[in-house]
Amino acid sequence: MRVLLCPDKFAGTLSASAVAAAVAAGWRSVAPDDDLLVHPLADGGPGFLDALAGAVDARRVPVPTVDPLGRPAAGEILLTPAGTGYVESAQACGLHLLAPAERDPRRTTSYGVGLLVAAAVEYGASEVVIGLGGSATNDAGAGLLAALGVTALDDAGAALPYGGAALAAVAALDGAPRLRDARLVAATDVDNPLLGVHGASNVFGPQKGADRADVLLLDAALERFVTVLERDLPGCPGDLGVLPGGGAAGGLGAAVLALGGRRSSGIGLVARAVGLDAALDNADLVITGEGSFDQQSLRGKVVAGVAGAARDRGVPCVVLAGRVGAGRREAAAAGVTEAHSLVEHYGGAEDGGVEAAIGRPADGLRALAARLARQWSR
Numbered sequence: 067m068r069v070l071l072c073p074d075k076f077a078g079t080l081s082a083s084a085v086a087a088a089v090a091a092g093w094r095s096v097a098p099d100d101d102l103l104v105h106p107l108a109d110g111g112p113g114f115l116d117a118l119a120g121a122v123d124a125r126r127v128p129v130p131t132v133d134p135l136g137r138p139a140a141g142e143i144l145l146t147p148a149g150t151g152y153v154e155s156a157q158a159c160g161l162h163l164l165a166p167a168e169r170d171p172r173r174t175t176s177y178g179v180g181l182l183v184a185a186a187v188e189y190g191a192s193e194v195v196i197g198l199g200g201s202a203t204n205d206a207g208a209g210l211l212a213a214l215g216v217t218a219l220d221d222a223g224a225a226l227p228y229g230g231a232a233l234a235a236v237a238a239l240d241g242a243p244r245l246r247d248a249r250l251v252a253a254t255d256v257d258n259p260l261l262g263v264h265g266a267s268n269v270f271g272p273q274k275g276a277d278r279a280d281v282l283l284l285d286a287a288l289e290r291f292v293t294v295l296e297r298d299l300p301g302c303p304g305d306l307g308v309l310p311g312g313g314a315a316g317g318l319g320a321a322v323l324a325l326g327g328r329r330s331s332g333i334g335l336v337a338r339a340v341g342l343d344a345a346l347d348n349a350d351l352v353i354t355g356e357g358s359f360d361q362q363s364l365r366g367k368v369v370a371g372v373a374g375a376a377r378d379r380g381v382p383c384v385v386l387a388g389r390v391g392a393g394r395r396e397a398a399a400a401g402v403t404e405a406h407s408l409v410e411h412y413g414g415a416e417d418g419g420v421e422a423a424i425g426r427p428a429d430g431l432r433a434l435a436a437r438l439a440r441q442w443s444r
Contacts, residue, residue, distance in 0.1 A: 067443050069093065070349040072105040072342065074368035075113045076357040076388055077200065078162060079427045082106035082113050088428040089353055089386065092435025097443035103349070105340050109255035109368045110314070110332025111199025112162060114154040115144055121339040122146060129185040133163045134174035134202040136228065141178070143186045151191030151248075153182045155315050159209075161202040161274060169275030171204035171267075171284060173229035176318055180213025187248045194248055196322060197332055198315035199255035202274055204230040204267055206260060206288045207321020214325075215244040216299065218291070230267075230316070231280075234287040239298040243325055250327030253335050256365050258313035260306065260320040261289055266313035269362070274316070288317060301326045333371035343375070351442055352376045352383040353435070359407075360391035364400050377401030384442075386434055388423050406434050 071093075073085040080088070083106045090102050108117040119126065124144040131141040144152035156162070158178025161169065179196070186194045203209070208218050209228055217240045218226045218233065225240075226232040258264050267276070267285040276284060292307045302324040306312060311329040312320035319329065337343070346352065354372040356363060363369045369385055376383035382403040390407040397405055408423035408430040409415055423430060 067097065067100040068103065068348055068350045069100055070103050070105065070345050070352045072107050072352065072354050072372055073386070074107055074109060074354070074356040076427055077112065079357065079388070079424060082108060082117065084428065085355060085431060088431035089435040092432035093439045095432070096436045096439035100439070100443055103345050105342060105345060107333065107336055107340070107368045107372070108197070109199060109336070109371070110197040110253040111255050112154070112156040112160055114156070114197030114253070114332065114336070115142065115152060117336050118144060118152055118339055124152065127189060129182055131158045131178040131181045133178060134159045135164070135168065136175065136177065139163065139178060141182050143182055143189070145186070145189055145191060149190065149192040151186030151189065151194045153179070153186055153194060153196045155179045155196055155198050155318055156200040158182055159201045159203045159315070161200055164202050169202060171202065171271055171274040171276050171316065172231035172280055174203045174205070175209035175228035176201070176203045176205055176207050176316065177209035177213050177228060179318060180210035183210065184213055184244065187246050192248055193251065195251040195253055195335070196318070197253045198318050199332065201315040201318065203316035203318070204271055204274060204276070204284050205233065206230065206266070206291050206317030208233060208291065210318060210321050211243070215241045217241050218294070230284045230287055233291040234283065236291050236294050239294060245325070250322050250325055252311060252314065252319045252322035252327055252329045253332040254311040254314035254319050254329055255332050255367050256314050256362060257310040258365065259308045259310060260292065260312035260317050261285060261308065266317045269313065270316065292320070295324050299324055331371065333368050337371060346375050346379055346381060349381055352381055353386060353438070354383065355386035357388040358391065359385050359387035359389070359405055361396070363392060364396060369402070370400055373401035384438060386431060388427065408434070
């Protein structure tokens with residue numbers, strides 16, 4: 067049997083490569099003669115560069131940057147001979163860089179992402195692809211813009227402090243983006259807009275530490291920032307607040323679009339790079355997964371991209387996840403044949419399943435994969 071293993075990371079516990087290794091080990095313990103093809107994936111969030119590094123002709127370049135609170139952090143970029151630079155925003159503004167008590171989207175900044183983009187431009191990239199996802203920020207890319215030379219000012223002409231909340235006082239912009247005519251691409255993991263009930267603040271703010279009052283404050287602040295961007299930034303589209311993907315990574319997608327960039331599906335980009343279509347064409351079964359399989363998973367993340375492509379080929383697709391929150395009907399419509407969770411494998415949320423899923427994810431994945439092999443292997 068030919069089994070394609072192409073999971074995303076399990077955020078906070080296992081990288082995509084580690085997930086794939088655990089699933090492969092579990093499967094081989096039952097069906098050692100089956101042909102397993104392993105393609106760890108990413109959709110723009112953490113692991114974006116790792117997924118691309120083995121698939122594209124590019125060199126890794128270390129780049130010093132800062133984390134969401136402005137502390138020094140180690141980053142890197144990928145540079146191809148053809149002049150494409152790849153940046154992973156989560157290296158500078160990822161939620162995983164903060165302790166739970168530090169998470170506050172009112173004050174976290176995307177400035178470090180701007181430093182990575184600026185480095186790619188200075189190294190000669192004519193196109194910079196920015197993987198978006200897994201962020202701790204909700205500043206609509208104001209920090210990124212500042213690092214590239216565009217500063218948000220208040221009524222008195224003073225530069226605003228970092229963070230999404232400060233944008234409630236934005237009155238003007240100063241400066242021009244230093245991009246040397248490089249083109250920008252936002253590789254997004256979701257298609258949410260920047261503003262409104264489906265926007266960055268409402269949907270993702272609570273995951274980053276925002277309460278309801280914070281969400282309302284942040285959405286209003288970003289709305290004001292959009293008005294200023296549309297007025298003061300040459301080339302900014304007039305419908306910035308509602309463009310698909312603008313809400314990715316706390317609004318970093320909107321900043322890229324405001325700079326004249328375009329949006330691309332993160333999973334689509336990675337899938338093309340690793341040759342996923344050819345692997346799917348030859349698969350009898352596909353196994354994918356992520357930490358939390360929920361409604362957001364069906365809006366542009368790895369699982370949705372893989373399951374849809376498998377469905378189009380008539381290939382069954384099984385999802386393994388830390389937890390499963392997506393409805394069966396919606397999942398089936400997206401191409402998911404079965405979905406299994408570590409939480410349920412370990413007895414359910416009320417019997418310590420959550421703690422076990424977080425503490426022993428690899429063990430659980432090996433056990434689930436062994437069960438699947440007994441079920442599916444011919």
